[in-house]
Amino acid sequence: GDSVTQMEGPVTLSEEAFLTINCTYTATGYPSLFWYVQYPGEGLQLLLKATKADDKGSNKGFEATYRKETTSFHLEKGSVQVSDSAVYFCALSPDFGNEKLTFGTGTRLTIIP
């Protein structure tokens, strides 16, 4: 079955540091890939997505590129802020619309001033 493997956390960085959170997946066909963010005490929010190979999703300074050859969708940000502290989830869905999402276990990110 489909699966998503995420970088183990927690991750602690200083403000303005470069961020990478690794995500790899196993799926048949051509899945869509997502990053969701969960701020403390809230539900998940979609951060960015990519629906086909070599697509780059971006939002709020975060980027991730859909790499089919390495089955990866790593999340990056050039300069993190304290407000980026949250839990980040990588997820995939099959390539035929609103099907069930398969989530990674999440990576807790803490940014210290």
Added chain:
Amino acid sequence: NAGVTQTPKFRILKIGQSMTLQCTQDMNHNYMYWYRQDPGMGLKLIYYSVGAGITDKGEVPNGYNVSRSTTEDFPLRLELAAPSQTSVYFCASAEYNEQFFGPGTRLTVL
């Protein structure tokens, strides 16, 4: 738009009690989902629905039931609560591959 709303926010149950977690969305989405989130385990799908009157099991349906009589509402029923059902429960609705999540219900079974 209120988006996806869930009630209650917190609840403590005794073993063997029952309860219903409410979920309502005002975006007219056909797809709705219930997840549970255990610490360090990510989200697990309990049940989902592709439209009013249609529901199906997800990855961890045992001990739960759902119904979908309207597009807006998708309640989750816990019968005979067990300590293993202590978790945070999230409801979501979806359109065009994007899921919208409610704020969650934190449930403790003692």
